[in-house]
Amino acid sequence: MARPTARVLTLLELLQSGGTRTVAELAGQLGVDERTVRRYVQHLVDLDVPVESVRGRYGGYRLVSGYRMPPLMLSDDEALAVLLGLVAGRRAGLTTSSGAAGETAAAKVRRVLPERLGHRLDAVLATLAFTTPPNTPAAPRSAVLLPLADAVRHHRPVSIRYTTADGRRGERTLHPYGLVSHAGRWYVTGTDPAIGEDRTFRLDRIADARALAGSFVPPAGIDPAERVLAGLATAPYRHEVTLRVQGTAEQIRARLPAGLATLTELPPESGGEEASWFRVELRVERLDWLPAVLASLDGPFVIERPAELRTLVTALADRLTAAARPPRNGGARP
Structure with a gap:
């Protein structure tokens, strides 16, 4: 050129x-x-x-506003970024419920690329492997996501039709503060003005969202992602677990992230150790995975409840102790 x-x-x-x-x-x-x-x-x-x-x-x-010049003019780096973004978005659940949208968008980008660049990008996508399996998220519909995003941006109340996990349907008014994507699911968090309580809803369970008249003022310093994680960590599950763990918040969070557990720093005891103790609370459906996580904390911890977790931790300790014993008569274990 x-x-x-x-x-x-x-x-x-x-x-x-x-x-x-x-x-x-x-x-x-x-x-x-x-x-x-x-x-x-x-x-x-x-x-x-x-x-x-x-x-x-x-x-x-x-x-002039709204003007775009077809076809796409992308450099090698830009085209690779677009196509890899579409692939990664589908795997991470960052797409809408129209599952074919990402594929058709990628196909359209691919069609307008020069042949030389197209073949090179095909080679990248054909040889790319992932270390984690793809998510199978329940993605939101565009008809729900777009009006909610507009309401968040312009601080407008919305009316949503929602189905709960147990199948109950209802209509609610929400002052939405933000949209959050977490672990392959989309959430909207805000306040229900009718009851004055914070609420978080999964977008794939919202059948319809429409803006209402008026506006609202969101609280200062609101962090929608933190609200969603805190809500997930305190949601009702089969087992309620309470621990006391010594260490730093960063060390504990590396094993028990915010979407899983809540941390409360405990006041230091007189003459106690320098390292802080935290009360850790989480709600889980199963306990069998927790002993290994607690062992990986590499620091003191105390199980306050449930007693069943103490039994599982003891059983894990016994298995590890038995496995660490030297083989009898100096021979190799079978």
């Missing part, structure tokens, strides 16, 4: 990124003088690309 033509296309890419670009800014990014920038802009205008000239101190050039 001739160098002036390449610069004209680069100018178009810069303008398509949005906003008004000054002549000096464009000249610096293109590596040309301001007179050449104006000539390149005229080339775009001659091609019926709607470039607007903005006058004034902060003037420059911009594209």
Whole structure:
């Protein structure tokens, strides 16, 4: 591609990124003088690309709102980033319930790429392996996700039709504070103004979402992700576990993350150790995996409840002790 033509296309890419670009800014990014920038802009205008000239101190050039120039013009790195993002998004559950959307989007990007680049990207995708299995998430529908996102951004109340885990259906009003993707599922968190309580809902269980009149003011410093994790850690499960663990919050969180357990630092005892103790509370459906996790903490811990967990930890300790004994008569174990 001739160098002036390449610069004209680069100018178009810069303008398509949005906003008004000054002549000096464009000249610096293109590596040309301001007179050449104006000539390149005229080339775009001659091609019926709607470039607007903005006058004034902060003037420059911009594209008419909503204009996009087909086909896609992607560098090798940009095309690889787009296609890998689509693949990773499908595996991580960062897609909508229209499962084919990611595949069709990738196919459209692939069709408009030059043949040389297309073959190289095909080779990457064909030889790429993952160390973790793909998620099979219950992804939200676009008709639910998009209005909720708009309501979060503009602080508007929404009405949602929701089905609970036990199949009960109802309609609620929510002041949504944020959308959160966690472990292959999407959540919306906010406050139910009718009862004045914080609520978190899974988007795949929302059948419909529509904005209501009015607006609300979200609390200052709200962290939607932290709210969702705290809600998951305190959700009702079969077993309620309470521990006391010595160490740092970072060490404990490495084994018992926020979506699983809550931590409360305990006041130091007079004359006690320097290391802090934390009360750890979690709710789980099964206990059989916890002994190994507790052993990996590599620090003192006390099981307050349930007694069944103490039995499982003792059994694990016995198995490890037996496995560590030297073989009888110096022979190898079978």
